[in-house]
Amino acid sequence: MVENDRVLVLTKNHYNFADLEGNLITKKPLSDAEDFSEDLASVQFKENGKWGYIDIKGDLKIDTLFSIAYEFKNGFAEVEIKTIDTTKSVKDNYIVLTPKFYDCIINKSGKIIDTIEYIKTKRNFPLIGSANTNTLGKINRFGDTIMQKKYRAFGYPQGKYMWYKTEEKYGLADTTGTILIKPIYENLTYFSKNGLAVAKRNGKYGYINNKGDIIIDFKYEDARGFKYDLAPVKINGKWGFIDESGNFKIKPKYEYIIGNFRKLDGKTEQLYEYSEE
Template identity: 30%
Template sequence: MKYFHFIPAACIFLFCQCGGQDSHFLSDTKYIPVFSEDSCQYIDHGDNLHFTGTYSDASLFYDNMALICNQSDKKWGYIDDSGELQYPAVYTRATIFNENRAWVVRPDEAPCAIDTKGRLQLTLTRASKVMIFCEGMAAFAQKEKKGERWGFIDKSGTPVIKPLYKDVKPFSSGLAAVKNEKNLWGYIDSKGIEQIPAQFSSAESFSKERHAVVRSAKSGLFQVIDTKGDTLWTIECDALISDGNTFRIKKDKKWGWCDNKGNIFIEPRFEDSESFGNPDLAPVKIRGKWGYINRKGEWKIKRQFSKAFPFFDGLAVVQTGTVYGLIDPDGHFQINPQYDRISEDYIHQSIRKGSAFTLVESDHARYK
């Protein structure tokens, strides 16, 4: 059974030798894509215009290229940091570059992997969906009679892990969360060997701190586990989300924080919240308005925004009325509220989700 087309041996050699392990989780960015009326502008942190384009969507820069979508025909392409088109906008779908590879889909075709030189590396002829490479592995889905099933290919294009799972998450810390036929989550290694048994009703990828939030299928309690599957601590709550070395916790419809041992240090009292950013300020919502607190739970920027996001590279996106701007840690606008929207990719990075452009679907009629 073929999942893909092989490429010539010489190209495979290049494929294996190129690229590093650059993450799609960024800690900083030089330019911010913002949208106003019918244009996209890439601005710096001082609101100085770098270049503009007629894009309906745009990413940050990964491997020195940004993904853009033309307004006119909704086709995707790639630009460099001067705004020059590097690869024509001819794709119906595309991902960012990660580990020196991107997935692109031409009209009526299956997903293809290209390198940063624009060279075709392989085509997943039977894949209905595919994710970016993480730790040298890319998840792909294939439609079966019993529904869509997920597996993984390595960087040579070999399907190392067959499409057996109802759902998967990317590899992190050498492990991937996978969902079996019984709707239970566990973790496998890069050879497809189960390392942590399927026993959870939900499971997240391991963080860079090498812990993961899971929920026991038996007790319904949230747990934090290490890469060996050992439970570090357990807590009863409505939701638990990793926030670096701490965790956001929801109890009785209110949000707060606990430390890396499960001890609550900011009582759940907020209607909504987002992660702590850099510096250590987190956006929280009370009575319909957002502001920022520090790790002691003290207000540092008063409640005044319609929506607020974590600080990312020294600035935070906030919404005032119907427009968006960016503030500094003192609450002063560095980029005045004047834009219709900020790139979803920038927002994703600020809330610790990585890039917003990590998956494509096939455009081949058989696998749509």
């Protein structure tokens, strides 16, 4: 999007802004950035991971003090400031830190106009890094890095398992960061209650368990998770429902299906169970 005659671009795994002649305006690499608004753009610098604001020349106008920074509207912008409460006691040789966050309104000089304090829900396995540059990692609640910053995405933990994604492929890890299944799948879902996950390999869908064993062969054009012991799959252009052995209980004869198999007049239930941390 062109704003203030500047366009947001991605070059060599980092963001920048270019003018209409293609000249880049910032010299420092950006992990992330938003479009210009009212002559300022919020940017995240790689060197400290914080957000600030630059002008159309690329000069820093509001220092990188924020964990999140949004666009200016009518002379004001919403930002988030993070502080750490270190007054907690030492437990199990770790200092338990409680992050505090302040939702603030700033003006174009960077002055805070209004502030609201809140404490975010504690996460056992927070993310670090940036998905935009394939540099996501995972830490545990003590701050130890369990997965290095080289991934595109992570799923929420299901017990001790979680899927991860590199730039192109999916795999499975446990919550210690141990790789259980190498990144070999083009897609990988959460596990259903029966312990099976939909996976895609070489353009076809099948079902695996958390050890990577192939339980139902990769032969479907599309597939979804199990619910009430049945899963919808598409083969030869038609949808049907299979059981956990891969046998069709409802033959493939439908052009399209909506959702998953469920009991008549049954309550809407979550297909996959996982921790939202």
